[in-house]
Amino acid sequence: MICGYCQRKIIRNLAVKEIVFPWLLADFELCDSCRVLFAAIDPADSCPQCSRSGVKELCGDCRIWNEQYPEHPLMHNALFCYDESFAEWLGRYKFYGDYRLRHTFATEVRQQMRNYRKNLICPIPLSQERFAERGFNQTTAFLQAAGIRTTELLIRSCHSEPQSKKDRQARLALQQPYALSDNSHLIAGRKILLIDDVYTTGRTLRHAADLLWTQGPAAIGSFSLAR
Numbered sequence: 624m625i626c627g628y629c630q631r632k633i634i635r636n637l638a639v640k641e642i643v644f645p646w647l648l649a650d651f652e653l654c655d656s657c658r659v660l661f662a663a664i665d666p667a668d669s670c671p672q673c674s675r676s677g678v679k680e681l682c683g684d685c686r687i688w689n690e691q692y693p694e695h696p697l698m699h700n701a702l703f704c705y706d707e708s709f710a711e712w713l714g715r716y717k718f719y720g721d722y723r724l725r726h727t728f729a730t731e732v733r734q735q736m737r738n739y740r741k742n743l744i745c746p747i748p749l750s751q752e753r754f755a756e757r758g759f760n761q762t763t764a765f766l767q768a769a770g771i772r773t774t775e776l777l778i779r780s781c782h783s784e785p786q787s788k789k790d791r792q793a794r795l796a797l798q799q800p801y802a803l804s805d806n807s808h809l810i811a812g813r814k815i816l817l818i819d820d821v822y823t824t825g826r827t828l829r830h831a832a833d834l835l836w837t838q839g840p841a842a843i844g845s846f847s848l849a850r
């Protein structure tokens with residue numbers, strides 16, 4: 624086993640289950656020293672709708688979103704707090720483009736996705752320009768590294784400045800940047816799980832959800848590595 628972050632070999636005792644069913648052993652997991660870098664979000668100590676940590680009830684942002692989208696409150700689940708350590712990991716993976724890091728959270732992602740078995744798993748798309756620049760869609764890549772089958776329901780029609788270079792106001796004002804893909808006939812009656820790497824304002828996911836709702840899905844939820 625290799626650590627999906629520092630790439631060092633992991634030597635650890637196997638659980639009985641892993642000895643009896645060796646195929647359960649993942650190729651990648653986090654080593655102990657890398658695991659402690661990331662702060663898991665505690666569901667008991669975070670917003671029940673968007674996973675923002677440090678609040679016990681519906682956060683202010685979700686209240687505003689729910690006024691704007693009274694018919695479709697978006698339930699979002701995230702694994703880790705977006706803190707300095709996560710930002711550093713994301714910088715190496717996404718901006719520096721270290722493709723090996725798609726394996727970092729494979730075990731955690733696989734576990735989470737068990738809660739969404741009947742869902743179509745749809746990564747937030749990149750524009751062609753961004754894809755060409757980075758060489759991979761960071762969200763699709765971490766899902767596939769976890770063995771999760773993805774269905775591309777959206778395409779990104781317009782290219783704009785990276786979200787990270789915009790301030791909050793500019794991000795919230797962004798026009799609908801997505802369009803439906805050729806797979807849109809799959810949406811009707813299905814549960815859809817939208818996936819992004821990070822939930823920042825929630826604007827991106829709601830743009831995506833807006834478009835998917837026009838095709839009559841049964842439900843739409845969302846998931847990100849960090850919030």
Ligand SMILES: [Zn+2]
Pocket residue numbers: 626627628629630631653654655656657658
């Ligand atoms: Zn490590």
Ligand SMILES: [Zn+2]
Pocket residue numbers: 670671672673674675681682683684685
């Ligand atoms: Zn919230």
